[in-house]
Each structure stands twice: as C-alpha cells, then as structure tokens.
C-alpha cells in the first residue's frame with residue numbers, strides 16, 4: 394500500500410485545519426478593509442491574496458496567467474481557462490505555501506501583505522452566474538419524497554433514464570451568511586379549493602452540492618461524456634431553500650418556480666476538481682434490474698472514478714438555542730455517494746440538445762439524502778411531509794423552519810493516507826416575511 398506524504402505549511406493554522414490545510418487551496422472572492430474585491434485562496438485561518446502576491450512579484454509563466462485571472466473581482470475568467478491553468482496555479486501555491494518553500498525568506502517579511510485573517514474578510518459570490526440549473530440526482534431524496542405522494546410507485550418512469558433538472562434563478566444566489574427572507578405566495582390549504590396568499594408556512598432547506606462550470610461549449614455543440622470532466626471547475630455547498638406549500642400548488646405542469654427562486658445559499662470557497670482528486674470513487678453499481686444509461690450518458694472512466702466521497706452534514710441552530718448557548722444540532726449526515734448520476738452525466742445531459750454552458754454557470758445536484766433516518770437532506774423527509782415533529786435539545790420542536798432558525802451545512806472528505814479537506818460552511822438565517 395502506498396501512502397501520500399502530507400506536507401505542512403508555514404501558515405501554521407493550516408496544519409491539521411479541518412477545512413483548509415495545504416492540500417485544499419480553494420479559491421474565493423473576498424474584500425478586506427481598504428482593498429477592492431478580489432480573488433484569494435483559503436489557507437488555514439488566512440486568505441492568500443493573489444493580487445497582492447502578483448504585485449510583489451510572485452508567480453511565473455502559466456501560473457502567473459492563472460493567478461492574474463483568479464485575482465479579479467470574479468472567478469469567471471479563471472474558470473474559463475480550464476484545468477491546465479488551475480493545475481499550474483495549484484502547483485505554484487503548493488510550492489509557495491509549503492513549510493520548506495525555497496521562497497520562504499522572501500515570503501515571511503511580506504506575510505502581512507499577502508495574507509489576511511479570514512475573520513476580517515467579507516466573502517462574495519465567487520462568479521457572475523449566468524445560469525443556474527438544479528438537478529434531482531439524489532435518488533434517496535427522490536424516493537423519500539415520491540413515497541409521500543405515491544407510496545407504491547415513488548419514482549417517475551423517467552428517473553433512471555434522465556438526469557432530471559430545472560432552470561433555477563441565478564439572480565437570487567447568495568453567499569453564505571446572507572439572511573434569507575421567508576417568501577410570500579399562493580398556497581392551497583388542505584381541503585380548500587381556492588388558494589390563499591401569505592407567508593409560506595412550510596419553509597424547508599435542501600442539502601445539495603453546487604458544481605461550478607469551467608470552460609463552456611458553443612451553442613449547438615454537445616459536450617461528450619468523456620470530455621465532461623474538463624468542463625467542471627470545482628464544487629461548493631448549496632442550500633436550495635424551498636417553500637413546500639408554494640411548491641405543492643404551483644409546480645404542475647412546469648416544475649418549481651417561486652417556491653425556489655426567492656433564495657439559494659452557497660458556501661464561499663470553490664474546492665477545485667484537483668483538490669478532490671483523492672476522494673474520487675467509482676459510481677455505485679446500479680441495482681439489479683435498473684436500465685443501463687443511454688450511450689451518451691455512459692463512459693467507462695466516468696463509471697470507474699467519476700463519483701465523489703464527500704461527507705455532508707446539516708445542523709440547525711434556533712434563536713432559543715443560541716440564547717441558551719446550545720451548540721447547533723445535527724439533523725443529518727449524508728454523503729455524495731447518494732447521487733444516482735455523476736456530475737459528468739449531468740454536464741453531458743445538459744448539453745446534449747446543444748444548450749450552451751458558460752464559465753461560472755452553477756449546477757445544484759439535488760438534495761443528497763441517504764436511505765436511512767438521520768441521513769435525510771430536507772425537513773420534508775424528516776417530518777414525513779409535515780406529519781412528524783422533531784425535538785431539539787432546547788425542547789423546541791420543528792416540522793418546518795421557524796423565523797430566526799439558522800441552517801448550517803458542512804462537508805468533509807476523508808481518506809486513509811491523505812489530509813482531510815473541507816468546504817467551509819454554508820449558513821443562512823431565516824427572517825420573517
């Protein structure tokens with residue numbers, strides 16, 4: 394058995410950091426007092442300022458071009474450069490931030506210029522998101538929700554052939570920590586024949602991964618499944634806030650609309666495809682009797698290593714829990730292995746009709762629930778459609794979210810012999826309508 398070596402960083406807070414050790418190096422857009430909005434890299438409790446590092450002469454060649462693109466006030470230009478540029482920048486950063494860096498004598502006196510404490514920085518949505526698509530590839534969520542409505546036949550006949558998705562709203566994607574306002578809308582009360590108008594009474598979250606698109610494609614030209622990985626820049630956490638009562642009334646025949654478009658929260662850091670490479674696994678085999686994917690959705694290499702092993706966690710913190718000093722309460726622990734379709738299959742399917750993807754487009758995977766209690770990625774599933782209340786450590790109960798509730802997502806990758814990496818949090822507090 395081979396084990397990789399796990400070098401340490403001279404940025405000491407990175408060593409053993411649960412999210413941002415040297416092996417992660419995710420990118421994000423931040424601002425800091427007196428500095429314009431710009432690209433940076435998370436390292437421990439610090440942000441490495443790419444603009445500042447360029448200005449004092451670090452980076453050469455391809456890494457310099459990549460750092461220039463990533464230092465702007467959005468990551469679209471960097472995403473457009475694709476994997477070779479990401480790898481060049483990553484290799485240079487691994488070299489610069491290593492505790493044995495030959496550049497250390499040059500770097501140390503400049504530490505205050507090129508590093509800012511994360512706690513003093515404000516994070517921003519990392520790209521201008523042209524389009525946002527939300528998929529539905531979490532098969533256990535599809536089954537759990539389907540069972541509520543169709544106990545004998547929970548999955549619709551298309552599910553195992555089509556990576557189901559709908560076009561979401563890019564303009565209301567907000568960065569972690571942005572408060573979310575409870576939406577108003579139309580709902581049909583049980584037994585009623587005409588709708589009423591008012592604040593949603595069944596406000597929910599959805600535990601999803603976000604996928605950042607790198608280089609795009611021309612309109613009319615599909616991305617082949619074997620090339621799809623080249624179009625994926627990185628990943629984040631995504632909360633697809635959902636007003637279940639609005640959704641139930643509005644969704645037929647065209648799918649979710651106002652029940653989803655009021656807000657979508659994402660975590661700030663883009664964890665690159667390269668950082669996730671050690672956590673790639675085979676796509677779980679389809680159960681006996683399931684159809685094989687159609688040819689345009691099948692690629693042997695993608696089946697072999699196109700899935701991800703990322704542990705996902707949902708926590709809830711109510712206002713009362715905060716006041717009583719009670720820690721956030723875990724509602725679910727799940728994993729990206731619950732995806733019925735790989736991210737490459739999503740890209741191939743999205744473009745097979747000639748639809749154009751652009752750098753900085755964002756996908757949501759769909760809610761990533763597991764099959765068992767304790768693994769459900771939404772309150773709709775935990776409460777069985779609002780029937781069962783859950784009890785919190787404060788003694789409070791919940792079927793859906795109350796005003797003041799804060800929802801927290803975390804994600805972490807572990808593998809024997811490799812440094813664990815994480816995503817940082819995706820948080821949002823619900824405000825009254």
Ligand code: MN
Nearest residue numbers: 527599633759
């Ligand atoms: Mn969703």
